[in-house]
Amino acid sequence: MDKQSAYQEIDANGGEAYARYFAAHRPDAPLTPFCHRYLFEKEEARAREERGFALKSLAQMESSSHVAQAAASASREAADAAHTSASAARRSAFWTMIAAIASALGVAVNAALNLGWLEWARHVVAR
Template sequence: MDKATAYKEITDNGGEPYARFFASQNPDHPLTPFCHRYLFEKDLDARIAAHDEQRGFALKSLAQMESSAHIAQAAASASRDAASAAQTSASSARRSAFWTMVAAIASALGVVVNAALNLGWLDWARHIVR
């Protein structure tokens, strides 16, 4: 009996369950070594498939981690840009506050001079200086 004929008989009769049963019931039959080999190869194929599945899962996990890292880098870059914009805005606000204070002081001096003119204090001061 050759391998192809034996495997065909095993497959036609139900595959793995048939091979297990036949090998346990007929240890001296010429088909029994082929049953053991058939079961070994099926087990090996299953292990390879499981390994490939685990490898695929590992690759998918790695891709997700890389994607998360890229997202984190983009978020950090956006945070740096926002901090830079906030710093620029704060600097502009400080300059604006300074010049607003200068304008307020000039306005207050204008109000004081105008009040002095209206109350006649400048005429009185000129009169005393003479």
């Protein structure tokens, strides 16, 4: 019996379950060594597949890690830009307040001139 015909017989009768049952119940049969070899090869194929899956999973996790690092870096840059913008807004608000105070003083002085209060104040002080 050759390997190919033995494997065909095993596959035709149920594959791994048949090979396991046959090897356990007929240890002296000529097919038994092929059953052991068949089971070994199937287990090796499963292990290779699992290793491939594990490597693929690891590569995906590594890729996700790089994406997360890029997102964190972008967040840091956005936070720095927001901080710079907030500082500029505070400076602008301060100078806007100074301009508003100066404008209010100008309006008050102009109103006083138009109402004649400054003439009256000069007259009171001159006495």
